Amino acid sequence: MSENYDVIVIGAGHNGLVCANILAKKNRKVLICEARENCGGLVEESITNFVPQIPLSVSSSLGGLPVKYKAKSTIALSESGQHIRLVGNQHIDHKVISGFSSKDADRYVEFHDKMSSFSKALGSFMMASPPRIMNNTFSDYFKLFKLGMNVRMLGKKKFNEFARMIGLNIADELEDNFENTLLQGLIAHDAVLGSNLGPRSPGSLINLLYRMATHDNSIFGGIYEIDGGSKAFVDTLLDISNKNKVEIKTSSSVKRCITENDKAIGVELHSGEKIYAKKIISNADPRSTYFSLLGTENLDTDVKRRIKHHRSKGKVAKLSLSLNKQPEFINCDKNDLESRMVIAPSIDYIEEAFNPSKFDKLSMEPILEMKLKNSDQSNPVLDIQVQYASYGAQEGWDKIKDNYVDAVIKLIGKYAPDIQSCIETKTIVTPDDIEKNFYVSGGHWHHGEIQIDQLFMLRPIPGASQYRTHLDGLYMCGAGTHPGGGLTGIPGKNAAQAILEDA
Amino acid sequence: MNRDLRFTALKKTPFHSRTSLASRTNKYYNWNGFTVPTEYSTTELEYTAARNGTSVMDLTPMCKYMINGSDANKFVDYLVTRDLSQMEDNTVAYIIWCNEDGKVMDDGTIFKFSNTKFMLCCAVKIYNWLHDSAEGFDVSFEDATDTTAALAIQGPTSCSTLKNYGADDLELLKPFGMKQYNINGYDVLISRTGFTGDLGYELWTDPANAENMWDSIMEAGKELKIRPFGMHALEMTRIEAGFIQTNTDFMAAEDSLRPVRMRSPYEIGMGWLVHLNKESYFVGKRALKKEKETGNSERCLVGLDIDGDKPAVGSVIYNEKKEDIGIVTAAMWSPTMKRNVALASLKRPYGIKIKENIFAEIYHPEELEYKKIWAKCKVVKRQFFSPERRNKVPADLYE
Numbered sequence: 001m002s003e004n005y006d007v008i009v010i011g012a013g014h015n016g017l018v019c020a021n022i023l024a025k026k027n028r029k030v031l032i033c034e035a036r037e038n039c040g041g042l043v044e045e046s047i048t049n050f051v052p053q054i055p056l057s058v059s060s061s062l063g064g065l066p067v068k069y070k071a072k073s074t075i076a077l078s079e080s081g082q083h084i085r086l087v088g089n090q091h092i093d094h095k096v097i098s099g100f101s102s103k104d105a106d107r108y109v110e111f112h113d114k115m116s117s118f119s120k121a122l123g124s125f126m127m128a129s130p131p132r133i134m135n136n137t138f139s140d141y142f143k144l145f146k147l148g149m150n151v152r153m154l155g156k157k158k159f160n161e162f163a164r165m166i167g168l169n170i171a172d173e174l175e176d177n178f179e180n181t182l183l184q185g186l187i188a189h190d191a192v193l194g195s196n197l198g199p200r201s202p203g204s205l206i207n208l209l210y211r212m213a214t215h216d217n218s219i220f221g222g223i224y225e226i227d228g229g230s231k232a233f234v235d236t237l238l239d240i241s242n243k244n245k246v247e248i249k250t251s252s253s254v255k256r257c258i259t260e261n262d263k264a265i266g267v268e269l270h271s272g273e274k275i276y277a278k279k280i281i282s283n284a285d286p287r288s289t290y291f292s293l294l295g296t297e298n299l300d301t302d303v304k305r306r307i308k309h310h311r312s313k314g315k316v317a318k319l320s321l322s323l324n325k326q327p328e329f330i331n332c333d334k335n336d337l338e339s340r341m342v343i344a345p346s347i348d349y350i351e352e353a354f355n356p357s358k359f360d361k362l363s364m365e366p367i368l369e370m371k372l373k374n375s376d377q378s379n380p381v382l383d384i385q386v387q388y389a390s391y392g393a394q395e396g397w398d399k400i401k402d403n404y405v406d407a408v409i410k411l412i413g414k415y416a417p418d419i420q421s422c423i424e425t426k427t428i429v430t431p432d433d434i435e436k437n438f439y440v441s442g443g444h445w446h447h448g449e450i451q452i453d454q455l456f457m458l459r460p461i462p463g464a465s466q467y468r469t470h471l472d473g474l475y476m477c478g479a480g481t482h483p484g485g486g487l488t489g490i491p492g493k494n495a496a497q498a499i500l501e502d503a
Numbered sequence: 504m505n506r507d508l509r510f511t512a513l514k515k516t517p518f519h520s521r522t523s524l525a526s527r528t529n530k531y532y533n534w535n536g537f538t539v540p541t542e543y544s545t546t547e548l549e550y551t552a553a554r555n556g557t558s559v560m561d562l563t564p565m566c567k568y569m570i571n572g573s574d575a576n577k578f579v580d581y582l583v584t585r586d587l588s589q590m591e592d593n594t595v596a597y598i599i600w601c602n603e604d605g606k607v608m609d610d611g612t613i614f615k616f617s618n619t620k621f622m623l624c625c626a627v628k629i630y631n632w633l634h635d636s637a638e639g640f641d642v643s644f645e646d647a648t649d650t651t652a653a654l655a656i657q658g659p660t661s662c663s664t665l666k667n668y669g670a671d672d673l674e675l676l677k678p679f680g681m682k683q684y685n686i687n688g689y690d691v692l693i694s695r696t697g698f699t700g701d702l703g704y705e706l707w708t709d710p711a712n713a714e715n716m717w718d719s720i721m722e723a724g725k726e727l728k729i730r731p732f733g734m735h736a737l738e739m740t741r742i743e744a745g746f747i748q749t750n751t752d753f754m755a756a757e758d759s760l761r762p763v764r765m766r767s768p769y770e771i772g773m774g775w776l777v778h779l780n781k782e783s784y785f786v787g788k789r790a791l792k793k794e795k796e797t798g799n800s801e802r803c804l805v806g807l808d809i810d811g812d813k814p815a816v817g818s819v820i821y822n823e824k825k826e827d828i829g830i831v832t833a834a835m836w837s838p839t840m841k842r843n844v845a846l847a848s849l850k851r852p853y854g855i856k857i858k859e860n861i862f863a864e865i866y867h868p869e870e871l872e873y874k875k876i877w878a879k880c881k882v883v884k885r886q887f888f889s890p891e892r893r894n895k896v897p898a899d900l901y902e
Contacts, residue, residue: 262789296639297581298784300603304638463603470789 004276005247008267010254011478013119013284015042017237017246018492019477019499021279022061024244026163026500031275032246033267034255035439040440041232042281042445042479043487047318048230048431049371049383050223050340051487054215057127058489061496067236068227073339074220076186076416081331084182085339088221100180101184107177108321110217118162119212126213126483129466129494130457133311144457166206167452171347181346188218189344189367192218193387194445194485195429198313198354199347203451210450214486225339225371233487242343257293264473267293278349279473283492285447286310286441286460286480294471303470306461311454312480313432314443315357319408321382323422326375329415337375343368343415351354357388357503362395364407368483379424384408391431391443401428445487447478468502475499513538516563517652517713520782525731532734535628535648537564540733546783546836549732550739553657553699554839556698556728557664559720560737562653562705563713566611567859568623568633572642576618579593581785582636583613583737584768593729595694597681599768599776605790606756606765608632609749612696619744622647622707626749627758636786642730652713656720657703657740661728662898665693665704674897687715695898698737700744702899726899742846745806745885747771751848752832767893770802771848772901804832805854806885807845810878812836815845815869820853820880823860828853831863837884844887845880858882 009020012034020030032039042048050072059065073087084100086093093390098105126149131140145196151267152159165173170191174184188199191208198204208219213220226233241248252273257280258266266276282289290299299307329337344350344367353363369385386408393400405428412419431443440447448454457465467475478494479485514537516522522540531543539561543549552558570579580587583598590596592615599610611625654663661872665673669686670693674680681694689712693841697703708716720723721729741748749755753766768777768791779792794800809815814836820829829849837844845863847854851860860882892899 262784262792291639297577299638300786300789301632301636302603305635308635308638 008277008280012039013283013493014043016283016479018489019496021244022496024246030246032248033252034250043230057098058493070226072223075336075339076182077343082424086220088218104180105179111177116217119209119217123213130482158338168205169200170204185346188347190243198351215427241419281475281477283478287441310329311449312444313391315388317386319384320427322424323380324424327419327422337372341370355389360390360392360394397430397432447480450484467498510849518709520560521717523781536562542733542735543731546735549736552730556726557658557661558732560655562655564799566625567647567651569645570621571646574640578640578642584777586781593601601787602756605767605787608756627755652710654706656700657697658902663901664724664727678894699740742835743888769800771804775815803854806883807847808845808883809880813865815863818863821862
């Protein structure tokens with residue numbers, strides 16, 4: 001048996017591509033096996049609307065990533081046409097909010113400052129590999145100590161405030177601060193976006209902090225659209241891969257990891273082909289990595305338990321409406337249509353939308369985040385993130401899909417009365433579809449909930465943080481690892497570092 | 504389950520009508536949710552029956568799980584540290600199993616009927632553990648604790664007793680073998696296993712047959728010094744045999760609150776049951792391999808031969824510098840061996856490299872006063888008592 005490659009990366013999602021390229025730049029011979037025909041995974045137009053900017057540390061380790069971003073402002077739609085438009089600049093946002101309530105405007109600045117300082121304290125921790133608590137090594141304890149210090153250095157008052165807020169639900173905090181329900185709804189929307197939480201679920205506040213840490217420590221700043229769409233982003237990564245001589249095999253789904261003496265030494269494809277390498281890296285989600293690649297027969301019972309309890313039920317569906325003309329949104333100008341449009345009129349509205357999802361059912365009045373593409377052309381497309389579209393919905397997605405799409409369109413009709421007449425075609429990608437088409441168990445954006453029990457050194461499961469799995473030679477670089485999903489490339493970069501450290 | 508059972512603190516075994524009649528002392532204890540006698544008459548008498556005649560013990564409270572399914576064979580091999588891939592049908596094996604850290608959860612016996620059917624017998628409840636371990640295996644489980652009546656028939660005349668009862672050719676059954684019988688019109692599974700370190704058998708049947716089985720065996724052993732024996736007598740025989748008991752000689756991994764109290768197989772003298780060269784993975788293999796390679800086992804479980812005749816129950820063990828090096832987990836004066844024996848958990852290298860100059864501090868109670876004894880100990884093989892008749896085939900027969 002010959003080792004043909006130094007490293008095999010399973011899955012050409014953006015983290016897999018980032019990881020492969022960093023390794024290739026360090027003169028490793030890298031092969032990527034991708035199950036689908038296309039690379040990029042969930043970074044596909046059909047999944048992602050808005051993204052954070054790739055951190056400098058990631059792009060620089062790739063030798064630069066020539067991607068252009070367009071900053072996006074946010075508009076919270078109101079049925080009455082009293083929309084709130086925020087851009088992520090404190091002065092402008094203050095002015096906008098004071099148009100509704102001068103009290104809220106002042107409070108907003110205070111609230112934002114506070115949240116921002118907390119997210120900065122978490123931020124340094126977000127970039128690096130988390131400590132591994134089961135290791136008992138000095139450097140791991142030091143990292144933990146540093147995080148504690150970061151937070152403590154905020155000062156005693158803020159530290160106490162941080163401790164108070166860390167397990168809090170976002171609704172309580174927003175209701176304490178603001179009186180405008182639309183503003184409350186908008187911030188609550190961003191706090192629960194992509195998660196399995198309602199605004200009144202404990203832990204929804206840390207979700208927002210976590211989001212801010214990757215979005216320039218800002219609530220409404222740091223939201224971007226990639227120039228040329230996500231295809232341009234993936235193409236750029238593929239160009240770099242080409243330059244770095246990373247080999248990519250598409251339509252090659254990996255069946256399992258080949259092991260020898262309890263060490264990963266290669267992969268077996270579904271076609272039966274076997275490829276050997278010194279190190280294997282999985283860009284797949286934790287459950288697939290453990291139960292399919294590593295194999296249940298190679299896992300300790302305790303690990304099986306942790307993976308089984310790993311929370312990864314997706315709640316976001318993507319609806320794409322191709323239109324024959326631009327719809328008329330009430331009281332919206334051209335600028336507004338180019339922003340991120342959110343329909344989440346109040347905290348109670350979101351909570352009502354969330355309630356059925358607790359029982360794996362669907363609310364016919366979901367919350368929406370919309371983007372109008374090609375707005376200046378004759379064939380615009382309205383891309384809509386629909387939450388809470390439960391994974392494995394009890395009603396059965398096959399049966400209810402059409403009704404659900406109609407309900408969403410009816411809902412949009414409240415804000416754009418002529419939407420119905422503009423629609424040419426409609427396509428919806430449910431979490432079940434994501435699971436099936438993208439091989440992500442549970443169809444979760446982040447390959448697992450971003451919650452306190454699945455964060456930092458507990459991500460994805462205790463004993464498997466720091467990008468290493470329980471099997472020697474098998475690593476993970478997907479969104480299921482620290483710091484989680486979003487188009488950041490940090491998991492990919494950190495995983496590459498872990499591999500270089502071990503070599 | 505019977506609805507009324509919820510209002511009964513402890514369950515009664517199917518032998519209860521008989522064991523309660525036999526009890527002269529009314530001493531019972533709670534074993535796994537069942538009420539069973541600790542002592543019927545006097546422990547010494549019961550012990551003597553076990554070593555010289557036939558002793559009968561109600562084993563029903565033992566946890567019994569049926570493991571069925573096309574992957575049963577693979578699953579059992581995955582669950583336990585011992586290599587069972589070559590295990591033959593209708594045999595029994597002594598096993599231990601570990602958690603992911605390679606710490607022992609319990610020991611027990613596994614009965615193999617076929618590649619698709621096993622029975623696991625143990626002290627600690629592991630129904631959940633079985634289910635969680637089964638992910639990826641085609642197996643199903645049935646908790647047969649309440650639906651199987653079990654009786655231990657142990658001692659030198661046990662084979663003769665059971666032959667009188669109707670178990671033909673039983674003397675030909677090898678140790679750790681098992682055989683299905685039909686006696687008095689019902690099915691009985693007889694295995695040559697036991698916890699006394701002597702010739703002995705265990706009988707498994709439907710609870711409906713329990714009373715007939717008890718009566719018939721008592722009748723069959725009338726001339727062969729048969730006697731029911733309780734937990735205290737069993738404790739004496741198992742110490743002599745050097746058998747370990749979960750949560751007495753070591754803490755079950757899932758029961759210990761303090762991680763440092765958990766023990767690996769190497770630390771309780773069960774290293775011989777760990778087959779690291781087993782081809783497939785088993786729970787705890789990675790951790791055990793690492794422990795074996797680095798040799799960082801911290802403790803050992805050894806047999807001690809102690810000077811004098813005062814049992815070193817609960818004694819602390821010291822070296823010659825009076826440094827604390829371990830603790831006695833079980834101790835007794837062995838009437839058969841005429842030796843003062845104990846099982847002790849020692850800090851390595853004591854017990855492994857250093858076997859001399861070890862002392863036990865014995866507090867011997869004498870009518871509300873303690874006599875403090877400083878007794879010299881010798882590290883010896885844990886199996887203090889192992890008569891030739893234990894493994895003899897054909898087994899000894901008496902009239």
